[in-house]
Amino acid sequence: MGNGENFKILIENLIEKDNKYENALRTFLNYLIENELSDYCFDLSLRDIDKYFESLIKVKIDSPSTLNSHIAGLTSLFVYLMENYFNFRELHAYINTPQFKNKILEKIDTGSKKSVIPINLLTDVLCKIENYLKSDLTSQKNKKVYDVLIARLYIKLSLLIPLKASEIITLQLGDIDSDSFREISYNSITIKIPNSIRMDIIHTVSFAESCYKLKYDNSVSLFGFLYNATNQRPSTMTISETLRRTYKIIGASAMLETYKSGTKNISLYPPESYKKTAILEMLNRGANIVYLRQLTGLDINSLISDYEMESAISDVDVKSYNINSGIINSAYYSYL
Numbered sequence: 001m002g003n004g005e006n007f008k009i010l011i012e013n014l015i016e017k018d019n020k021y022e023n024a025l026r027t028f029l030n031y032l033i034e035n036e037l038s039d040y041c042f043d044l045s046l047r048d049i050d051k052y053f054e055s056l057i058k059v060k061i062d063s064p065s066t067l068n069s070h071i072a073g074l075t076s077l078f079v080y081l082m083e084n085y086f087n088f089r090e091l092h093a094y095i096n097t098p099q100f101k102n103k104i105l106e107k108i109d110t111g112s113k114k115s116v117i118p119i120n121l122l123t124d125v126l127c128k129i130e131n132y133l134k135s136d137l138t139s140q141k142n143k144k145v146y147d148v149l150i151a152r153l154y155i156k157l158s159l160l161i162p163l164k165a166s167e168i169i170t171l172q173l174g175d176i177d178s179d180s181f182r183e184i185s186y187n188s189i190t191i192k193i194p195n196s197i198r199m200d201i202i203h204t205v206s207f208a209e210s211c212y213k214l215k216y217d218n219s220v221s222l223f224g225f226l227y228n229a230t231n232q233r234p235s236t237m238t239i240s241e242t243l244r245r246t247y248k249i250i251g252a253s254a255m256l257e258t259y260k261s262g263t264k265n266i267s268l269y270p271p272e273s274y275k276k277t278a279i280l281e282m283l284n285r286g287a288n289i290v291y292l293r294q295l296t297g298l299d300i301n302s303l304i305s306d307y308e309m310e311s312a313i314s315d316v317d318v319k320s321y322n323i324n325s326g327i328i329n330s331a332y333y334s335y336l
Helices: 003-017 019-034 046-056 064-083 089-095 098-114 119-134 142-160 195-212 222-228 236-250 273-284 289-296 300-305 318-328
Strands: 183-186 189-192 258-261 264-267
Touching (some): 003 064, 019 064, 046 089, 046 098, 064 089, 064 098, 119 273, 142 195, 142 222
Antiparallel strands (some): 183 189, 258 264
16 A cells, blocks of 8 residues: 555544544645655655645635634544654644745735725726727627627626625525516625616626527526526636636736736736725725625625725715715615
8 A cells, every 4th residue: 555545544533533624634635646745645745735735725724713724623633643653743834934834924925915905996997898899890790799798797796796706606696687686685685786786687698598599587596597598607717718718809918917826826916806905995895794794794804904005985085975875875876
């Protein structure tokens, strides 16, 4: 029996004994197998551990809490291995040093800060999308137009209701043609829909029905319907690909930038950048963090850990802010 098989058995035994860190342990085991490190699992170096944690950034680790979970998982494994007379003291000590944790947190922080979209870049993307859709599209293929239409809805809905990409694509809107379709409720929070977004939704659904000969089914999610029209499965990966194609179509090259994380090139602005940007803007504009927590489902630490609160409500024109808040909360706002 080889080292890899022995190591797998030890991990399975630990999980059977205590499954608290099962996910972290299986993630580590899969990494060793996929990177052909199974035969060297009893002789791993500090650099091997660095590469492992770097591979998880933005994939499994995106906050201090998720980092702590994976460190705790490996700590439990290394303690278990030492109890069974294997020498993992150096690795155990290494991942539990403040220096190691801070090094990984810095890499996470670099990515998360960059994934908040600067307002001038965000408005540029929105303007380019609108300009493209208002231009003469007679020479464009339906697929290009459809990508931009779907991207516009994803972006605007994410800015309106800052949820994870996986939650945005499962939103069910019901009867979009009804006069009562002026609000979206999520987690017992009701969001008023500006009329422009309402019309964007109706127009995109009509486009799908006309081009792909499919009738809108209000019992499924909006993006479920839109992607089913082209025989695609709605997922965060599908949305990511749609956004990338859209950025190329409209010429928003800045949104295609990447940064190096381990051996991978990671997008500076993944789909959830719009959620992050909206949350930061809401917090800076005085949104109640308790209510924002209820809407997003995120805990308080997750809501604030990714952001530098550069401006507070007291730093802006309070009179203008108050008047605008009143307008947004007016009964007719969703009709504008």
